[in-house]
């Protein structure tokens with residue numbers, strides 16, 4: 001791998017059952033090129049939680065993934081309601097998810113804390129009524145976990 | 146123990162992934178909250194759950210698990226079975242409840258695995 005691999009996905013907000021499809025594709029691609037397996041796991045989980053968030057909180061969005069030899073960058077962009085208080089949203093257990101989401105196995109307020117735990121860097125840009133952009137990065141060969 | 150042993154211990158029915166029967170299983174986890182599975186599980190290879198939706202399969206797949214056990218006799222629909230087959234994940238179903246199913250597997254030697262904090 002001398003240069004990087006770019007992947008782009010549209011994440012539909014209409015179908016919860018398909019949420020996670022983009023993360024799966026990224027995982028498959030990383031596996032195929034023989035990427036560091038610990039990094040694959042961390043990318044898959046972090047992106048999956050981010051994808052679920054776009055679907056349940058923001059009506060969908062897009063995911064852009066850049067695979068470098070030594071790290072994976074993920075940018076998740078949505079035009080949802082934005083996050084009022086990012087610090088509060090990052091707290092384990094904080095969730096505004098409705099009950100129907102909880103009955104699907106998500107909405108425990110662990111998504112953002114999980115993303116933080118599995119990534120090497122995480123930055124959120126958000127504006128109320130405009131949308132949210134999450135910049136995630138996972139280093140390969142490092143030891144975050 | 147193997148997936149086949151689990152089938153006999155839990156008197157379970159195999160719904161998908163018959164070819165996984167001889168795979169060796171050392172650890173498992175039981176949960177209905179997928180974010181908890183994603184947060185605390187490390188090398189666990191079996192997920193016991195009372196939840197039935199495609200995200201259960203996706204979660205197991207993200208964690209490289211090889212087998213999902215649906216407790217309390219719940220039967221997944223065709224789309225879920227298809228997704229699991231595509232990912233090479235075995236699906237089992239037992240009439241036992243979560244507590245009993247976990248207890249039996251634990252007693253028979255499965256552990257909770259290493260927790261990744």
Ligand SMILES: Nc1ncnc2c1ncn2[C@@H]1O[C@H](COP(=O)(O)OP(=O)(O)O)[C@@H](O)[C@H]1O
Nearest residue numbers: 053057058089095096097107108109110111112
């Ligand atoms: N993309 C997003 N757009 C708007 N709000 C979001 C987004 N992602 C997260 N949030 C807010 O942050 C809260 C915490 O997110 P998270 O930790 O993933 O928990 P959960 O998704 O289980 O509610 C959510 O309940 C929601 O209020």
Ligand SMILES: [Mg+2]
Nearest residue numbers: 052053111112
């Ligand atoms: Mg979430």
